[in-house]
Amino acid sequence: MELHMHSHHLENRLPDWPAAAVSGFAAGAVVMVLELLWSTLVMDTSPWITSRMIAAIVLGPDTMQASSFSVGVVGVALATHYVLGIVLGLILAGIIAPFHFDSSIGMVLLTGAVFGLAVYLFNFYGMVRFFSWFSEMRGWATVAAHLIFGMSAAIIYWKLERPTAK
Numbered sequence: 817m818e819l820h821m822h823s824h825h826l827e828n829r830l831p832d833w834p835a836a837a838v839s840g841f842a843a844g845a846v847v848m849v850l851e852l853l854w855s856t857l858v859m860d861t862s863p864w865i866t867s868r869m870i871a872a873i874v875l876g877p878d879t880m881q882a883s884s885f886s887v888g889v890v891g892v893a894l895a896t897h898y899v900l901g902i903v904l905g906l907i908l909a910g911i912i913a914p915f916h917f918d919s920s921i922g923m924v925l926l927t928g929a930v931f932g933l934a935v936y937l938f939n940f941y942g943m944v945r946f947f948s949w950f951s952e953m954r955g956w957a958t959v960a961a962h963l964i965f966g967m968s969a970a971i972i973y974w975k976l977e978r979p980t981a982k
Contacts, residue, residue, distance in 0.1 A: 829916070831909035835976035840905015843969035844898050847961050854957065867893040869949055880949060904935060905969050912973060924974040925967050932966020933959070 871893040
């Protein structure tokens with residue numbers, strides 16, 4: 817897995833924005849499914865707790881008073897999660913394209929992993945000032961989920977990116 821580090825210089829190359837949006841959306845779906853499986857199969861907790869935490873970003877912390885299923889809460893959580901995934905996919909593509917981090921599969925995966933780690937640190941050590949309830953989710957499982965998100969978004973972008981965008 818060759819990284820091609822020597823060829824990474826800033827160039828005025830725009831990302832493939834539609835591919836970036838789809839990659840963020842799809843990577844968000846991957847992580848969401850993994851989170852649901854993890855919470856129910858491994859942690860033996862309600863899968864709706866994480867949905868309520870995400871929905872609370874928009875609806876406020878009172879949303880977390882229950883742990884049961886709510887169509888409205890899950891709908892808001894899905895919309896919030898996917899919007900954030902798309903925005904992060906756009907940001908990641910904005911990093912990948914001008915630096916040619918899509919020159920090899922190894923480089924794009926490394927870029928995605930570093931990006932996922934940066935998003936984790938931003939979310940759980942920066943944004944936690946505004947959304948304190950996320951501090952309880954700090955840990956290796958959440959780091960792994962963010963690494964998977966970043967790597968999934970990067971590889972999906974790499975596969976979907978149109979050759980004319982390169």
